[in-house]
Amino acid sequence: MKKLILFISFIFVMSSCAVLDYPKRVAGYSIANFENEQDGRFAFASDLEPKKAYNKCNLFLFENNLQVNFENKKKLYIVASKFSLIFEHTLDSTEVAFFVSQTDDKKTKIEVISNNVRLAKFVYNKLSEYFKK
Helix, strand or coil: HHHHHHHHHHHHHHHHHHHHHHHHHCCCCCCCCHHHHCCCCEEEEEECEEEEHHHHHHHHHHHCHHHEEECCCCHHHHHHHHHHHCCCCCCCCCCCEEEEECCCCCCEEEEEEEECCHHHHHHHHHHHHHHHH
């Protein structure tokens, strides 16, 4: 009976999101730090479809010679770095995430998130201007 309880406890712990995220964190592909960020989170709305808004975010990164560290085309997010090319108060390794999602009123919400609040605000301003073009 003890083995069964131990086995069920082990399965429960292993199936929790936090434990399953550790391999991604070690590999450098975790977005948990961006999902929990509050201060460095800025968002704006667009009339573009989510997929087109996602592609426009990618184009913004390409045109500014920024590095895409990883992306998920299905969940519509991008994590990029090398922002020292356009913002002098940051390191090359500082990452910014772009999350694209559809809202209830058929608009698309684009979130710019970074642990560096000043960088997040700067990229948010640049990206929102880019979307107005």
